[in-house]
Amino acid sequence: MTMPTESDTASLAETFKLLGDPTRLRILFYCLDAPRSVGDIAESLHLSQSLVSHHLRLLRSARLVRGDRRARQIFYALSDAHVSGMLMDMAHHVREDG
Numbered sequence: 654m655t656m657p658t659e660s661d662t663a664s665l666a667e668t669f670k671l672l673g674d675p676t677r678l679r680i681l682f683y684c685l686d687a688p689r690s691v692g693d694i695a696e697s698l699h700l701s702q703s704l705v706s707h708h709l710r711l712l713r714s715a716r717l718v719r720g721d722r723r724a725r726q727i728f729y730a731l732s733d734a735h736v737s738g739m740l741m742d743m744a745h746h747v748r749e750d751g
Contacts, residue, residue, distance in 0.1 A: 671715050676700065677708050681717065682744075685737055688721060688728035 657665065671677060679698055683689060691709065695702045709729055712718045717736050720727040731737045 668715050668717070671711055671717070674708070676704070677712060678740075680705065680708055680712065681731065681736070681740055684718060684729050684731055685740065688730040690726045690728050692726075694729070 672681075676698075680694055683694055683698060689697075691702055691705050694700070694709075695705045698705070709718060709720075713720060713729075716732050718729045719732050720729050722728075731740075
């Protein structure tokens with residue numbers, strides 16, 4: 654693999670800053686298995702809908718989640734296998750001994 658450009662490195666650093674928030678990580682893990690509505694995320698994670706919407710806006714702008722409209726609701730899922738793989742790999746990493 655070639656070294657990322659300075660611009661790519663800056664974008665990656667911004668993405669990691671977004672992932673540094675525990676609430677955003679909880680939202681991402683909750684959306685890992687299936688698309689979820691804002692209301693479902695808020696209720697299941699005991700957060701306000703406005704807070705969930707705020708975090709989803711940030712995650713969507715970083716292309717970590719995508720929204721699919723179904724009638725009057727938008728269901729959010731992780732953008733792709735890169736995002737889900739990275740989350741799962743890091744979760745396994747922090748659980749490792751030593």
